[in-house]
Amino acid sequence: MFKSKRSKSRNIRQELDFINNLYSNENNTLPTNNHGTVEINACTGKDIQFDKIINLPSTSTRKNNNNISPHLANSTPCAQETITSASQLDNEENEENNLYSFTNASDINNSFKEKLGIWAVECNVPKTTVNKLLKLLKRQDNINTQDLPNDCRTLLVTPKSTERFIRTVTPGSYYHFGLAEGIRRYAISSLTDIKIAIGIDGLPLAKSNNSQFWPIMAYIVGMDKNVFPVGIYFGKSKPKDSNDFLLDFVAETKDLITNGIEINGCIIKVIIYSFVCDAPARSFLLKTKGHSGYSSCNRCIAEGEYYQNRICFPYSDSKSTKRTHETYENMTYEEHHVAESISNLVELPGIDLVHTFALDYMHLVCLGVVKKLIMLWLHKGPLNVRIPSRNVHKLTEALLAVKCYIPSDFVRKTREIQEISRWKATELRLFLLYVGPIVLKNIINDDFYNHFMSLNISMIILLSPNLHNYVPYAEELLDYFIKTFEILYGREHNSHNIHGLSHLCDDFKYYGPLDNCSAFPFENYMKELKSKIRKHEKPLEQVINRYSEIYSQKSFIGSFKNTTNHPILLLPHNNGPLINNVNGCQYKKMILKNITINTKFDKDSYVLTTDGEVFKCLNIVQQNNETVLIGKHFTTKKLFYEKPTDSTEFDIYIVENLSQRLKSYTINNVKKKIMLIMHNRNSIAMPIIHT
Numbered sequence: 001m002f003k004s005k006r007s008k009s010r011n012i013r014q015e016l017d018f019i020n021n022l023y024s025n026e027n028n029t030l031p032t033n034n035h036g037t038v039e040i041n042a043c044t045g046k047d048i049q050f051d052k053i054i055n056l057p058s059t060s061t062r063k064n065n066n067n068i069s070p071h072l073a074n075s076t077p078c079a080q081e082t083i084t085s086a087s088q089l090d091n092e093e094n095e096e097n098n099l100y101s102f103t104n105a106s107d108i109n110n111s112f113k114e115k116l117g118i119w120a121v122e123c124n125v126p127k128t129t130v131n132k133l134l135k136l137l138k139r140q141d142n143i144n145t146q147d148l149p150n151d152c153r154t155l156l157v158t159p160k161s162t163e164r165f166i167r168t169v170t171p172g173s174y175y176h177f178g179l180a181e182g183i184r185r186y187a188i189s190s191l192t193d194i195k196i197a198i199g200i201d202g203l204p205l206a207k208s209n210n211s212q213f214w215p216i217m218a219y220i221v222g223m224d225k226n227v228f229p230v231g232i233y234f235g236k237s238k239p240k241d242s243n244d245f246l247l248d249f250v251a252e253t254k255d256l257i258t259n260g261i262e263i264n265g266c267i268i269k270v271i272i273y274s275f276v277c278d279a280p281a282r283s284f285l286l287k288t289k290g291h292s293g294y295s296s297c298n299r300c301i302a303e304g305e306y307y308q309n310r311i312c313f314p315y316s317d318s319k320s321t322k323r324t325h326e327t328y329e330n331m332t333y334e335e336h337h338v339a340e341s342i343s344n345l346v347e348l349p350g351i352d353l354v355h356t357f358a359l360d361y362m363h364l365v366c367l368g369v370v371k372k373l374i375m376l377w378l379h380k381g382p383l384n385v386r387i388p389s390r391n392v393h394k395l396t397e398a399l400l401a402v403k404c405y406i407p408s409d410f411v412r413k414t415r416e417i418q419e420i421s422r423w424k425a426t427e428l429r430l431f432l433l434y435v436g437p438i439v440l441k442n443i444i445n446d447d448f449y450n451h452f453m454s455l456n457i458s459m460i461i462l463l464s465p466n467l468h469n470y471v472p473y474a475e476e477l478l479d480y481f482i483k484t485f486e487i488l489y490g491r492e493h494n495s496h497n498i499h500g501l502s503h504l505c506d507d508f509k510y511y512g513p514l515d516n517c518s519a520f521p522f523e524n525y526m527k528e529l530k531s532k533i534r535k536h537e538k539p540l541e542q543v544i545n546r547y548s549e550i551y552s553q554k555s556f557i558g559s560f561k562n563t564t565n566h567p568i569l570l571l572p573h574n575n576g577p578l579i580n581n582v583n584g585c586q587y588k589k590m591i592l593k594n595i596t597i598n599t600k601f602d603k604d605s606y607v608l609t610t611d612g613e614v615f616k617c618l619n620i621v622q623q624n625n626e627t628v629l630i631g632k633h634f635t636t637k638k639l640f641y642e643k644p645t646d647s648t649e650f651d652i653y654i655v656e657n658l659s660q661r662l663k664s665y666t667i668n669n670v671k672k673k674i675m676l677i678m679h680n681r682n683s684i685a686m687p688i689i690h691t
Contacts, residue, residue, distance in 0.1 A: 131152050173234055176249070177229045177231060183263075185228065199525075201523075203530065212235065213234055213530075215231070219521060229529070250344050254348060274516075279291040279496065285343055285345070297320075300322050301323060304496070311496070314486065315482050315483045322354075328354060365459060370455075391443050396416045396417050400415070402439065404603070414435055433463070434677075437453060447488065457477055458477040461473065462508050464513060532547075567591065586621055592670075606673070607671070614633060614637065614685045632658050640686075652685070
């Protein structure tokens with residue numbers, strides 16, 4: 001990513017301050033920053049009848065919180081004895097990324113040499129830079145540098161050679177880090193069993209040639225999604241034989257499933273929870289037909305048809321026979337397979353290769369269906385589907401206008417619809433779940449809009465942990481979406497991905513919310529993996545060395561994320577507002593699990609309370625070991641949409657009239673963070689699903 005000169009200068013200053021503080025800190029503690037104390041405790045078409053869709057159950061009655069009289073007061077920020085102090089950067093926007101993500105409280109006992117090694121690893125500093133710094137430090141007479149080496153390879157414990165551990169996998173090479181090693185770095189002995197999610201995908205390394213990685217990645221389900229490498233293949237093309245590629249992984253995993261893994265003297269059971277891949281990778285691993293084949297569906301035996309120079313999957317009222325692990329293992333449906341043998345993954349005890357390979361919604365829905373819809377609206381669909389150019393410009397203007405309302409929870413904001421070919425999966429997810437229903441109103445025909453909303457609502461249900469009672473409704477909506485898609489856009493566009501929507505609810509029943517089996521964590525990790533490469537020569541060896549250096553650091557514990565029930569309080573102040581009976585240390589920012597509230601920015605200050613109020617937080621107060629939010633609520637809530645169902649069923653409203661009186665809520669009364677978007681003089685409030 002390109003950085004401005006100001007950003008580069010700021011990073012250099014931070015790194016120099018870090019080095020200086022290592023010497024100047026009399027207590028031998030890690031340096032803090034100057035940002036205050038962090039406290040931890042389309043168109044035309046046929047009319048569509050939505051009225052025939054089943055009615056949704058009513059939501060539970062919510063209780064209202066009593067109003068509290070406002071009272072302005074000053075309170076000096078104070079340190080809480082029951083809350084541990086920590087240090088974290090807070091830039092002008094939402095960049096609270098700690099520069100030293102691997103460090104923790106144990107670092108206070110590290111020597112200067114160890115801290116220097118941690119800094120070099122965490123900041124991914126080139127070895128030439130570290131060597132220059134070592135030479136510079138050695139010249140300082142007032143610094144004791146006897147224990148500092150002359151070369152960064154000694155400092156970072158870089159392996160002398162890795163080639164003898166690399167195995168040939170035609171047409172490239174493979175290195176196995178080990179599943180057990182990764183589990184031991186992240187697992188805790190209190191777990192009764194360890195469920196592992198596995199991700200496998202191809203990663204192009206350069207635009208000028210076909211060099212690529214095929215990493216086997218994993219994380220422990222139920223813990224913070226710290227992805228670690230299990231094995232990496234490098235070559236000019238993908239491995240010729242998936243069984244050869246998976247050989248080390250299968251052998252080790254068989255042993256772990258059979259015998260468990262020992263952690264701190266305890267034997268813990270290991271379970272392969274899911275394999276997460278896109279359609280081409282899944283086809284490669286299982287040795288089955290790809291997404292362009294007639295029998296490409298991994299969940300049922302439905303066959304595609306050749307129509308208008310492409311394979312499509314026409315809608316059928318009758319459901320096709322489901323595939324099972326037994327039919328795969330016995331190769332019952334030969335037309336589904338592309339080789340005489342099946343995947344050696346069948347050797348893993350107790351695995352179901354049909355359901356364990358999840359239908360990842362990142363690839364299937366976001367990069368597949370949503371991107372296809374937008375492309376059809378712009379230039380690839382029939383003429384009666386395409387959006388007029390004047391409306392395309394209006395849509396882009398609307399997307400750019402709502403950009404300033406996107407909370408810091410979303411790294412990528414909205415951009416021009418004409419850039420759709422460059423949109424990332426996170427942008428498409430943002431469009432599908434939040435922005436699309438707002439900006440598409442009055443841009444596309446009502447039939448197309450309502451059709452899009454059926455996908456929007458079904459995905460809200462399937463991604464929410466508390467809407468499992470609505471899953472049958474989501475199943476009907478998806479069935480409607482597939483059936484109507486053929487009517488609106490043409491039979492030839494009913495692709496493999498559109499057909500795959502019919503099986504999404506099965507994954508919810510198997511895994512729960514679809515984020516439990518998505519590729520987003522693995523996709524983020526692959527960016528990190530690519531950053532380990534500093535030059536074109538021997539990329540696999542470079543990655544092996546970088547991870548060896550990371551794991552050699554004593555303070556390696558993975559990236560920090562607050563997953564406890566205790567909030568992190570940041571940015572102390574004494575500006576109020578306060579109310580009666582609430583008086584304590586005041587803060588502008590709070591991080592609680594997946595919720596980040598920041599009163600400095602309107603876009604990060606709205607929450608949904610347990611009694612259904614859309615609440616704007618104006619102050620955060622720590623009083624008697626309890627965190628209290630002070631602010632105002634909207635007194636009027638209206639429907640945002642009525643079809644295919646009432647928007648209030650999912651706590652989505654048009655809100656009006658921010659109250660004049662202040663109210664307070666404890667953090668236990670916060671249900672969700674709210675995204676509040678202003679559009680066409682309306683304020684639309686919608687819960688952020690992952691909070």
